[in-house]
Amino acid sequence: MMRLERRSHVPLHLAIIAPLAAILTALLLAAGLIAAADVNPLTAYGEMVNGAFGSRLSIAEMLTRATPLVFTGLAAAVAFRARLWNIGGEGQFFVGALITAWIGHSLEVPGWIGVPILMFAGMAAGAALLAGPAFLRLRFGVDEVVTTLLLNFIVILFVGLMIEGPMRDPLAFGWPSSVPVDGDYRLPDLIPRTRLHIGLLVAIAAAGAVWLILARTVFGAETRAAGLNASAAAFAGISLPQTIMGVALLSGALAGLAGSVEVMGVTAGVTTTMSPGFGYAGIVVAMLAALHPAGVVAAAVFVATVFVGADAMSRATGVPSFIADVIVALCLLTMIVALLFTTYRVRR
Amino acid sequence: MTKVLELHDITKRFGALTANDDVTLTLEEGEILALLGENGAGKTTLMNILFGHYAADEGSVRVFGKELPPGLPRAAIEVGVGMVHQHFTLAGNLSVLENVMLGSEPLTRARSARSEARKKLLQIAERFGLPVNPEAKVRSLSVGERQRVEILKALYRDARILILDEPTAVLARPEAMRLFETLRDMTKEGLSLIFISHKLHEVMAASDRVAVLRGGKMVAERNTPETTPEELAELMVGRKVERPVRHDHEIGAPVLVANNVRVEEGGEVRLDEVSFTVHAGEILGIVGVSGNGQASLGGLLSGLVHPIAGRLILLDEDIGHLGPRGMIRAGAGRVPEDRHAEGVVGELSLWENAVLERLRTPEFSRRGFVRQRAAREYTSGLIERFDIRGAAPDTRTRLLSGGNMQKLILGRVLTNGPRFVLANQPTRGLDEGAIASVHAELLAARAEGAAILLISEELEEAVALSDRIQAIVKGRLSEPISADEADPQRLGLMMAGVWKENDDAA
Numbered sequence: 001m002m003r004l005e006r007r008s009h010v011p012l013h014l015a016i017i018a019p020l021a022a023i024l025t026a027l028l029l030a031a032g033l034i035a036a037a038d039v040n041p042l043t044a045y046g047e048m049v050n051g052a053f054g055s056r057l058s059i060a061e062m063l064t065r066a067t068p069l070v071f072t073g074l075a076a077a078v079a080f081r082a083r084l085w086n087i088g089g090e091g092q093f094f095v096g097a098l099i100t101a102w103i104g105h106s107l108e109v110p111g112w113i114g115v116p117i118l119m120f121a122g123m124a125a126g127a128a129l130l131a132g133p134a135f136l137r138l139r140f141g142v143d144e145v146v147t148t149l150l151l152n153f154i155v156i157l158f159v160g161l162m163i164e165g166p167m168r169d170p171l172a173f174g175w176p177s178s179v180p181v182d183g184d185y186r187l188p189d190l191i192p193r194t195r196l197h198i199g200l201l202v203a204i205a206a207a208g209a210v211w212l213i214l215a216r217t218v219f220g221a222e223t224r225a226a227g228l229n230a231s232a233a234a235f236a237g238i239s240l241p242q243t244i245m246g247v248a249l250l251s252g253a254l255a256g257l258a259g260s261v262e263v264m265g266v267t268a269g270v271t272t273t274m275s276p277g278f279g280y281a282g283i284v285v286a287m288l289a290a291l292h293p294a295g296v297v298a299a300a301v302f303v304a305t306v307f308v309g310a311d312a313m314s315r316a317t318g319v320p321s322f323i324a325d326v327i328v329a330l331c332l333l334t335m336i337v338a339l340l341f342t343t344y345r346v347r348r
Numbered sequence: 349m350t351k352v353l354e355l356h357d358i359t360k361r362f363g364a365l366t367a368n369d370d371v372t373l374t375l376e377e378g379e380i381l382a383l384l385g386e387n388g389a390g391k392t393t394l395m396n397i398l399f400g401h402y403a404a405d406e407g408s409v410r411v412f413g414k415e416l417p418p419g420l421p422r423a424a425i426e427v428g429v430g431m432v433h434q435h436f437t438l439a440g441n442l443s444v445l446e447n448v449m450l451g452s453e454p455l456t457r458a459r460s461a462r463s464e465a466r467k468k469l470l471q472i473a474e475r476f477g478l479p480v481n482p483e484a485k486v487r488s489l490s491v492g493e494r495q496r497v498e499i500l501k502a503l504y505r506d507a508r509i510l511i512l513d514e515p516t517a518v519l520a521r522p523e524a525m526r527l528f529e530t531l532r533d534m535t536k537e538g539l540s541l542i543f544i545s546h547k548l549h550e551v552m553a554a555s556d557r558v559a560v561l562r563g564g565k566m567v568a569e570r571n572t573p574e575t576t577p578e579e580l581a582e583l584m585v586g587r588k589v590e591r592p593v594r595h596d597h598e599i600g601a602p603v604l605v606a607n608n609v610r611v612e613e614g615g616e617v618r619l620d621e622v623s624f625t626v627h628a629g630e631i632l633g634i635v636g637v638s639g640n641g642q643a644s645l646g647g648l649l650s651g652l653v654h655p656i657a658g659r660l661i662l663l664d665e666d667i668g669h670l671g672p673r674g675m676i677r678a679g680a681g682r683v684p685e686d687r688h689a690e691g692v693v694g695e696l697s698l699w700e701n702a703v704l705e706r707l708r709t710p711e712f713s714r715r716g717f718v719r720q721r722a723a724r725e726y727t728s729g730l731i732e733r734f735d736i737r738g739a740a741p742d743t744r745t746r747l748l749s750g751g752n753m754q755k756l757i758l759g760r761v762l763t764n765g766p767r768f769v770l771a772n773q774p775t776r777g778l779d780e781g782a783i784a785s786v787h788a789e790l791l792a793a794r795a796e797g798a799a800i801l802l803i804s805e806e807l808e809e810a811v812a813l814s815d816r817i818q819a820i821v822k823g824r825l826s827e828p829i830s831a832d833e834a835d836p837q838r839l840g841l842m843m844a845g846v847w848k849e850n851d852d853a854a
Contacts, residue, residue: 229693236704237673
C-alpha cells in the first residue's frame with residue numbers, strides 16, 4: 001500500500017524543482033495536443049521560445065505581458081497566504097483600469113503628481129471591490145470563492161456598459177473603447193520603440209514591498225499565522241477579522257494596480273478585451289511561485305512567455321494559440337500535484 | 349496456552365531513525381498484553397507492521413502459526429487481526445451499521461445485505477457485551493460509544509486478535525475503566541488483545557502481561573502481578589522519574605474571582621452559576637469527566653467566550669468582556685487545552701510562536717515591523733530556561749515533541765509575569781519525563797505567587813498539584829474542598845455530581 005508521509009521540512013532544492021517539474025509535465029501533456037494537431041511538439045515549443053525570446057522586440061513584448069501578471073500574481077499570493085480565496089483578480093483589474101481611464105482623462109495636474117494619483121485610484125478601486133466579499137465572509141460566512149468569481153462577470157459587463165455609454169471614446173471609430181488617459185499620464189517607455197514601460201519596475205518594486213510586508217511586519221506575521229492556523233492565531237489574540245480585511249484590501253489593491261498600470265502603460269483606454277485573463281492567470285502565477293513574492297516575478301515571466309510565444313507558434317505552425325490557455329491551466333493542476341510531493345513523501 | 353501471534357526480530361528504519369530495533373513479541377490466546385512505552389518509543393510503528401500498514405525491513409510476523417505477507421492490511425484482516433486506531437476512522441454522517449459494513453462488502457454487489465448485517469452486528473454486540481444502536485448516526489455518539497463502534501467494526505470482520513492504539517487517550521477515567529472491563533470479558537470469548545499505552549496505572553489495572561519498548565528496543569517483559577508501577581516507569585523512561593511534590597506555603601490575596609458566571613454557546617447553556625476564587629500562590633484544580641463544561645471554562649478564561657451573566661474579576665478589573673489580547677494585558681497567562689490546534693502555529697518557527705501573543709508590544713515590534721533579533725534572543729532564553737530540547741529559535745515548531753511544545757507554551761506564558769495562569773489539561777498526551785517538568789514549572793509559578801487554575805481530567809495530577817479542588821459537572825461547580833480532604837472516593841462522588849447532602853444534581 002502507498003502512504004503519504006509528511007516531510008519534516010521541505011528542502012530548498014525541492015522547493016525549486018517542484019515548479020520546474022510541474023511546468024515540464026504540463027508541457028509534456030500539452031505536447032500530446034500539439035501532436036494531435038499534426039505538428040511536431042519540439043518544433044512548436046521551439047517557435048514558442050523564439051517568439052518570446054527571439055529578439056529585442058519579443059523580449060520586450062514578453063516583459064510587457066509579464067508586468068500585469070506580477071501584480072495579479074502578488075494579489076493572489078497575498079490573499080492565499082491568509083486563506084482568503086480571491087478569485088476576483090480579473091474584476092479588480094478591470095475596476096482599476098476603468099477608474100484610471102475615467103479620472104486620467106480629465107485630470108489636470110502635472111504627470112509626476114498625476115501618475116501616483118491614478119495608481120492610488122486604481123488600487124483603491126480594486127481594494128474596495130474585494131472589501132465587499134471579505135465583509136460578507138466575515139459577517140455572514142458567505143463563501144468568497146463564489147462572490148469574487150461572480151463579481152468578475154458583473155464588473156466586465158459594467159465595463160462594457162461604460163465604454164458603450166458614458167465613457168465611450170468618440171474618436172475610436174465604433175471600436176468599443178473608453179476615453180484614453182491624458183498623454184501626460186502615459187508611463188514612459190523602458191526600452192525605446194517597444195511597448196515595454198516603466199510599469200515593470202513598479203511591479204518588481206511591488207514584489208519587494210509585498211515580501212517586506214509578509215516577512216518583516218507585524219501585519220505579515222499575523223497574516224501568516226492566521227492563514228496557517230486560525231484557531232491558534234485567535235487564541236494568541238490576533239484579530240482574524242482585522243487581518244482578513246487587511247489582506248483583502250492589500251490583495252484587491254494589487255490587482256487594481258495591475259489594471260491601472262496596464263492602462264497608463266499600454267492601452268490608454270479601457271476595452272473589454274484588454275486582459276487575456278490576467279486576473280485568472282495571476283492565480284496560476286501565485287501557485288507556481290508557491291506564494292512567494294520573488295517566485296511570483298519568475299512565474300509571471302514564464303506565463304507571459306507562454307502567452308506571447310503561443311501567438312508566434314500559432315503563426316508559424318498553425319496550432320491554435322488557445323494552446324496557451326491549456327498550458328497555463330495544466331500548470332495549475334500539475335503544480336498542485338507537485339506541492340503535494342514537496343510536503344509529503346510517498347512510502348510503501 | 350497457545351501462541352496466537354509472534355513477531356520475530358522486527359527491524360524498521362525510517363531514514364536515519366530506527367523505529368523498531370530487533371523486536372520480538374508474542375501473544376498468548378486469551379491474554380491482554382500491554383505494550384508500554386513513551387511517545388516515540390516505536391509502539392505504533394510495531395503495531396502498524398503487524399497490521400500490514402508498514403512492511404518491516406527485517407523480521408517476520410506469524411499469526412496462528414502462519415507467516416503474514418508484509419505490507420498487506422487485507423491479509424492481516426483475513427487471518428483475524430483487527431486494529432482500533434487512536435484517531436477513529438468513522439464516517440459521522442453514516443449510521444453505526446453502515447460504518448460497520450463499510451469496506452466489508454464487495455463493491456460489485458448490487459444490493460447490500462443490510463438485514464443480515466444488522467443481525468450479525470447485534471449478535472456480536474450481545475456476545476461481547478458492547479450494546480449499540482445500529483441505526484444511530486455516528487455523529488450523535490459520544491467518544492466512548494464511537495470507540496465501541498470501532499471495536500465492533502473489527503469484531504464484525506471476525507477479528508480474533510484485537511490491537512488497540514492508546515484506547516484511553518480520548519476517554520475519561522470511568523469510561524476507561526468500563527472499557528477495560530469490557531476487554532476482560534472479551535478475552536473470555538477467546539479474543540486475544542494488545543493495547544498500547546503510556547499510562548502506568550491503566551497498564552497495572554488492565555493487563556496480564558507488559559512489554560516495555562524504549563527507543564525502538566524491547567527492554568523488558570513482565571507479568572503484571574509481578575511488577576510495580578515504579579519499576580515500569582523506570583524501565584519505560586530509562587531512569588528514575590519522580591514527579592515534583594507540592595509544599596505548603598502561605599496563600600495570598602484573591603486574584604481571579606468568578607461570581608455566578610453563566611456562559612452560553614450555540615444556544616446552549618455551557619456554564620451556569622459558576623463561582624470560584626483563585627488566590628495568589630494557589631493552584632485551584634477543576635476536575636471532571638470530559639465534556640462537562642471544561643472547554644467552555646477554558647474558553648472563558650482565555651478570552652474566547654464571554655459570560656452572559658455574572659462577573660469575572662481579575663485584580664479588581666472586570667475581564668468578562670475582554671478578548672485574548674485584553675486578557676493578556678490584564679495579566680492573564682493561558683495554556684490552551686489543545687497545543688496543536690490552539691497553542692502553536694506548527695508551520696511557523698519557534699521564535700514566531702514565542703512572541704505571537706505579544707507581537708504588538710514595544711518589546712517585539714517597532715513601527716509595525718517585528719523586532720526579529722529581540723524575538724530570537726528571547727526565544728533562545730526560553731529554550732535554555734525551559735529546557736526545550738532539540739530546537740533552535742528558527743526550528744519549525746511542529747517538529748517539537750509534545751512535551752517540548754508544551755514547555756514552549758509554558759515559557760511564553762510564564763515569562764510574561766502573569767498574575768493569573770490558566771492551565772487547561774497541561775499534560776494531556778505527554779510522557780512521564782515531560783509531565784514532571786510541566787508540574788515543576790507550574791509549582792514554581794505558584795511559589796512565585798501566581799494564581800493558577802488547573803483544569804484536569806487526571807485525578808492524580810489534580811490532587812498532586814492543587815491546594816483546593818472543585819468538580820465540574822454539567823457546567824456547574826461543586827464547593828471547593830482542600831487537597832487534604834481529597835480522596836478518590838470523595839472526588840469520584842463529586843465528579844458524579846454528589847457534593848452536598850440532599851443534593852439532587854446527580
